[in-house]
Amino acid sequence: MSLEIYLNHYSNSPLKSVIKAIDESAKKSFEEASPIPAAANHSVEFYNHEQERIFNQEWICIARTDEVPNTGDFLTHDIAGTPVVIIRQESNEILGFVNACAHRFTCLVPKLAGNAFAFTCPNHAWTYGLDGSLKHAPFMEMKTNFDIEKHHLKALLIEIWEGFIYITLAKNPNKKVSSALEGLRKNIVGQYDMGSYQTIIRESMSWDANWKNLIENFTESYHVPIAHQKTFANHKKPIEDYICGEDSDHYCYHYAPQESESGPGSAHLNNTKLKGKWRRTMVDFCIFPNHLVTLMPDYLWWVSVMPDGIGCFKATWGVAVPPEILAEVPTAEYGAWVLQMADYMNTANSEDKTLVQGLYRGSSSQLLPKGTLHPIEKNLWQFTKYLSRISS
Incomplete structure (x- = not known):
């Protein structure tokens, strides 16, 4: 910035x-x-x-759907200082997340675009599936009551219109x-x-x-x-x-x-x-x-x-x-x-x-x-x- x-x-x-x-x-x-x-x-x-x-608060267009055609295809973008990432799922759905690790918020995906089957944080190797769920957190068994299922990427709302992908940082947007x-x-x-x-x-x-x-x-x-x-x-x-x-x-x-x-x-x-x-x-x-x-x-x-x-x-x-x-x-x-x-x-x-x-x-x-x-x-x-x- x-x-x-x-x-x-x-x-x-x-x-x-x-x-x-x-x-x-x-x-x-x-x-x-x-x-x-x-x-x-x-x-x-x-x-x-x-x-x-x-x-x-508003819906922001960041890409077109054919830019992420295959499972694991992703694109990153910044919105008002918030890094975001969109990922094509195996179900063909496109999901969006804040591009920050759920551990200590290191930027998870540094590349602008690419394809991956998982995303690993370069800081402590926390690894996430395409759906944002945490799959692996090295040595976190040392922390009492650590539940891997309670730690995942912050999901964002996405909507597709006429081939364009819109994403919003709002939790409850006032329109579709x-x-x-x-x-x-x-x-x-x-x-x-x-x-x-x-x-x-x-x-x-x-x-x-x-x-x-x-x-x-x-x-x-x-x-x-x-x-x-x-x-x-x-x-x-x-x-x-x-x-x-x-x-x-x-x-x-x-x-x-x-x-x-x-x-x-x-x-x-x-x-x-x-x-x-x-x-x-x-x-x-x-x-x-x-x-x-x-x-x-x-x-x-x-x-x-x-x-x-x-x-x-x-x-x-x-x-x-x-x-x-x-x-x-x-x-x-x-x-x-x-x-x-x-x-x-x-x-x-x-x-x-x-x-x-x-x-x-x-x-x-x-x-x-x-x-x-x-x-x-x-x-x-x-x-x-x-x-x-x-x-x-």
Whole structure:
């Protein structure tokens, strides 16, 4: 975690004043809306508050199901400073645990990903099964009344939605992912069958900005024709064609069709699910608080954003493609094809990095204009309303 804090006018903003500013912004109509209050990106008290109210309570996307396809496959992740691990079981279920030994809390699984039939703590060789149960604790028979069955990994709740794996640190979350996102699935993204898309890339990146700055950037496409000349602007989606979705406590989205009905950004001829304009339509959506997805007929790009300090975040991102697309890639050309896709996405990330870090730097100023939002930036206003609900 980044410990360095760059102090500015907003760093010492009291929690109550930041929440009040967010609430006042959220109460405005969209026509009168302004950007997220600058102090929300810089206040130390608000940063600590959102760690507890958001990242320790909400459902956080950390992977896709096909990234752990086999028994014993695992992935590790950090959520608000808590290391977690997910493991595919022999029953095919995916379980999640706090990645800490039940003895003295040493990080149990140091690797980012892999396959194992058991997990042994490097400190004292306590060994656990895939289900988190303690199987072996050397020399603990020396401790009176030690019961091996009472010591196991701390289990966490997991839910699968449209091929994505969500995990929460909350003991009793106030919602289920599937019910919260049913409107989005039923009305928009369900027709794409995201669960069938197959992962080809998983990467991570660290940028010098507040985590919310990337949410701001991703949830509006007003910048695309200007900033993404090397990538997304080539799909030629006119600004006036973008449609922003309904208000929701759990998500926001916008979508637009591209001009071309064939080639990149369009559905494969063997795709029989998508009809009409949806065969060439992109959907950008955010599952609150931090799961971002660009969904297209021929690929999806997902990002999970995690704060790593007030002015730094780490984002895990991946790319997945429909099976009919993957089926046409010759085995001998697969490596080069994936590399080409990775280069494309890294170029898009580079285009966005300048903007996102600029948002953080610019919003640190003590003197700022009122600000406003473009008609296709409604998702930013919806995210502000989410921050108001979750923070108050």
